[in-house]
Amino acid sequence: MVLRIAIQSKGRLFEESMALLGEAGIKMNNIKRTLLIPAKDFPVEVLFLRDDDIPQAVATGVADIGIVGENEFVEKNEVSDIIKRLGFSKCRLSLAIPKDENYSDIKWFEGKKIATSYPHILNKYMQENGVKSEIHVISGSVEISPSIGLSDAIFDIVSSGGTLVSNRLKEVEVVMRSEALLIATKGLSQEKRDILDELIFRIEAVQSAEGKKYVLLNAPEDKLDEIFDILPGMRSPTVTPLATKGWCSVQSVIEDKRFWEVITKLKASGAEGIIVLPIEKMIL
Template sequence: MSSILRIALQKSGRLSEDSYQLFKECGIRFDYGTGKLKSVSSNFPAEFLFLRDDDIPGYVEDGVADLGIVGENVAVESARTIDTVHRLGFSKCRLSLAIPRGNEWNGIQDLSGKNIATSYPLILGNYLREQNISADIHVISGSVEIAPGIGLAEAICDIVSSGSTLLSNGLKEVEVIFRSEAILIARSTLETEKQSLLDKLLFRIKAVQAAKN
């Protein structure tokens, strides 16, 4: 049986459009947005799976998918054993610490002994350890920005892009702890045939990127 690459993409969200567009520009055709959870390409040996971004690193590690596109923040936080094959340059954002706008900020030591709300306990925990700061990490899965306003935490650590969400919640960004963009991830050991399909795909992706620069 000839090989086919299984590629996991975000079904709908901040990564989806650019991910679909990338394959289109690589000349790889497939249907999306029809509500179907998978789609086989009509002109490249690839099958696409449409998933929530958080599930993609696990599916790639487990071999349900060979490749995937996720934000680096999600890949790192997942702590899965996966390879970063290529940086894709879209869905750029940063993971930052923010505090109430009226509060004074003299540096990271201000967070010693404080409560910090985040959905990224691993990345934040590593950062605080490197900085020798001991603080309490309070994990919440969404709407992190409201935590200081309801007395749940003195600071937050969340994804920022334009900064307008922080602003509208009365917060100010005080420290960038991680910079992220979309990345192509792969299972760490691909069979020879799949590896050569990945090489073909990468060749096309690099050509598309080179044409834009």
């Protein structure tokens, strides 16, 4: 029994999806120019598709599961189960207008022409806000539409906003925020569900370790309570007595973003021999 997973064939979502699978111990050879390839040492095969084909492939059972951008999942409006939000490939779908236009509220779009590759999401948003606009469906290079007179505004993916700036556009309404989703076809067999559960277990072990460091240090026993306040671990720090009387070894996990703040406080509290290690996986 093999679980088939659909993944975008190129782009940032492809790279991040393959990196996640690799970290989860699911590796493949010869992925270039191959539509369907099996994983090594794990009952999964990967089907490479266009991002906008993945929702239908999963909904119809061509693939058992898929990693897809939430924007494409919502736009295609196919029936599948959302298994897990993956937290990467984040972006937003926004309305943008020419930089020199004055903008007050959503009513600005009344009667305007809007170019987009996401007509379903845009139409729903406009209906919810009581605005009637002309929606022009375009595939690719949506951002140039206002400059060539094809539309008054655009509705498109925004990541950093650099593309808008280079085309003299400004973002005025964020309609939805998107990230990568793990989706599954309805009615998976128990055998395939078991494989999926193991895959989710591995993914969560990888993601739990992201942005965290493992810290080992020596500390005097009379300073332990103070150090515990600095080092909140998964539940509590691990403490082991040392051969030197009155001293202990302390082990814990800290967030990378607080690294220097925590280390400074530990030193001030009498900690010595501090060792910091990266974490590849963390099983909670």
